[in-house]
């Protein structure tokens with residue numbers, strides 16, 4: 001995974017709360033057995049005026065020009081600004097895959113749904129929470145100033161606006177470490193293989209029925 | 218320090234190591250695997266040349282993508298077929314037991330786990346699916362995970378987790394006639410909102426929950442995620458124990474006695490403290506119908522479509538406005554005047570045998586109302602289907618005008634050919650009414666199986682209690 005430390009980028013404002021993962025990437029694209037290529041279908045039902053099919057070339061599909069990501073000023077956005085409970089619903093990791101594939105590295109909202117939040121950080125995306133008032137002021141700035149950018153510094157845990165205003169944000173140390181170092185979590189866990197085996201050894205005595213190789217006594 | 222909650226007990230029993238950074242490595246007793254969220258996980262294992270940590274802890278089934286008719290002919294959609302075949306190939310390669318398309322035990326992953334006794338009290342259960350919370354009804358710690366975590370669990374038998382806060386949702390008293398577990402849960406979501414449970418592990422308690430059979434408890438725990446909570450659970454009692462006894466994967470003989478003794482300890486201590494307690498009075502809950510595009514947008518069947526003008530919060534008001542437009546509804550319309558054209562009885566929320574019996578009881582000797590264009594029953598598993606046929610329920614449904622299908626997720630999410638067309642309105646026993654969930658442009662109203670059957674007969678939403686008189 002690519003390490004994530006500092007992201008400076010254009011902000012795209014998605015002014016909706018409770019955006020669910022069905023909206024982020026509709027079900028028909030979940031039939032793919034790959035991890036990549038979901039970017040053109042990010043927010044498919046909002047982005048296009050026809051119904052998308054997996055494997056289809058999206059370049060000549062009719063666009064919904066009202067949808068924010070279709071506006072030229074947000075084409076190179078790397079930061080998505082949105083509202084509460086973003087990513088609710090299905091646990092599909094295709095949602096962060098699609099966001100990453102589109103080019104987003106940072107999501108800013110007052111809150112995220114739990115599973116989605118976890119899935120993001122395992123794919124090099126930083127989901128970052130700021131208070132509602134701050135998010136509101138960022139929305140206003142983004143609407144008013146074309147090309148509005150923010151600078152996110154993960155090691156320092158700050159978001160800086162073009163005029164130098166700086167907001168701090170919270171993130172748990174584990175997630176921060178994994179993202180900053182771009183670590184493979186499985187590799188890290190397997191460094192503790194002995195402890196997993198020791199746990200199993202203890203549990204074989206306590207809950208033997210959970211281990212099919214333990215004979216009934 | 219006070220006593221422990223059920224969640225604390227389950228958590229503590231599964232900590233392999235404290236990572237010292239707010240997270241712990243939690244042991245996984247059972248991983249359920251399905252075709253949609255697993256291919257990339259197996260691919261990851263293969264690329265890194267990693268074996269499975271413990272093959273026998275995994276059980277796989279195809280459900281999301283499978284057709285519910287004409288199975289003997291295979292899967293028409295080549296992309297779906299490839300995904301289903303990929304799971305079979307992965308299971309063969311890694312030695313995982315799989316219930317394939319033609320296996321009688323095949324069905325929705327959250328129905329077959331408990332049905333087989335493959336998910337049990339005291340277990341940690343994970344699956345790449347948010348409705349894994351269902352298994353918490355057994356007194357298990359069960360939660361949905363993403364594909365990276367599926368791979369992590371396959372390779373290490375653990376997941377990295379931060380401890381959740383604890384919430385108790387207590388439903389006191391007894392619900393009135395015609396009020397089901399689904400209505401209780403929709404009322405809970407209406408009360409705390411779709412983010413109300415975010416960051417919490419929820420335990421459901423109180424007289425109304427204790428009196429529910431396992432099927433109803435599963436309906437409740439299933440929709441924990443619609444309240445924002447990754448896991449929901451119910452303490453172990455006689456109902457739980459009797460449910461598990463004798464199931465194919467359940468322990469037997471001396472091992473059973475040892476297991477039962479342990480399972481009986483899986484209740485919150487009297488003096489356990491919760492971070493948040495929410496209470497509801499079951500007697501005040503009426504049959505519920507969702508009107509919008511989020512599960513918190515629900516009203517009682519005798520209510521009306523709400524008016525965004527009454528909502529003070531601007532973002533919420535905009536959300537309501539958009540939902541009304543999408544749903545094609547006008548504020549103030551009585552729910553009774555809304556006429557669905559399709560009926561879907563199925564999904565991991567409401568496709569157990571008890572759900573089918575309840576719907577059939579309303580439908581017996583009746584016919585679909587004129588405006589209903591299509592109605593289908595999709596049993597939760599091949600075994601549920603078989604049981605229903607033994608009881609003659611299939612006949613009741615067919616005589617009423619319903620289609621009697623094979624088991625799978627079906628129109629709950631419309632990954633297979635079962636889906637709504639744009640603008641079509643459906644009374645559905647599933648769990649999500651998001652835009653496009655059951656098909657692009659489709660309009661979903663979430664209800665209980667009894668209510669879905671009542672709509673089928675009346676042609677509009679109606680209090681099921683009127684029909685039964």
Ligand code: SF4
Nearest residue numbers: 348564565626629630
């Ligand atoms: S029935 Fe619906 S909610 Fe349940 S697992 Fe299948 S798609 Fe998901």
